[in-house]
Amino acid sequence: MTEKKLAFNLNRVSQERYYWCGPATCQNILSSRGQEVDEGQLARELGTTENGTNHIGLLRNVLERRLGVPYVSRLIPNDPPTAGQVAQFWEDLVRSIDAGFGVAMNWIAPVGNYPRGVKGSQSPAYSGGTVYHYVAAMGYDDATRSVFIADSGFRPFSYWVSLNQCVSLIAGKGYAAFPKEPVVEPSYADGELSKKFPSRSKYRDNDLPVGTLADFILWSDARIHEKSIERNA
Secondary structure (H helix, E strand, O other): OOEEEOOOOHHHOOOOOOOOHHHHHHHHHHHOOOOOOOHHHHHHHHOOEOOEOOOHHHHHHHHHHHHOOOOEEEEOOOOOOOHHHHHHHHHHHHHHHHHOOOEEEEEEEOHHHOOOOOOOOOOOOOOOOOEEEEEEEEEEEOOOOEEEEEOOOOOOOEEEEEHHHHHHHHOOOEEEEOOOOOOOOOOHHHHHHHOOEEOOOOOOOOOOEEEOHHHHHHHHHHHHHHHHHHHHO
């Protein structure tokens, strides 16, 4: 597998007001789940003011309530992030996207670290000094270790960035994800060992299944032990 992206409403990616990047980020993630919610409504739910949206936990709360799944928020207080934090983010991202849920991120982008487009995508038009901004991670490429971004504030509004730069932009803030545990399909052996069979006793009066192979082995062992005790009694 190489690339996976979530579908969302490309006509509504951009934010309606300069301080509504938090509501727009939630809007884009909700759109990928078939929910089209007005940005103003989300701004009210987030408590967004002209100073912006206070912290990533507010986005987590709205996404969790509206989507009905347990989003988690993780902080990366240190800059640069550690290798462990990068690995944790990648695991959370992949699990979230595989489950069909976008990841909300709070970025700090100083002039020397404006997001740079990779995989042939155009870099967004950041300017004006350090940018404090919410964006949504809406896909990943595990061959190039890159992240697909829905960016409500800057053209072209969607692009790819490298994993390492993405996490470096989160440093000092945090992100909210739904890292659903992968479903482990039972193996053929699991199926055979859990299958129940009818009794082979000469006293059986029906063909209903009564136990697994392990049950029969344990019952046989118990009967052998009982006979041994009875003989020596």
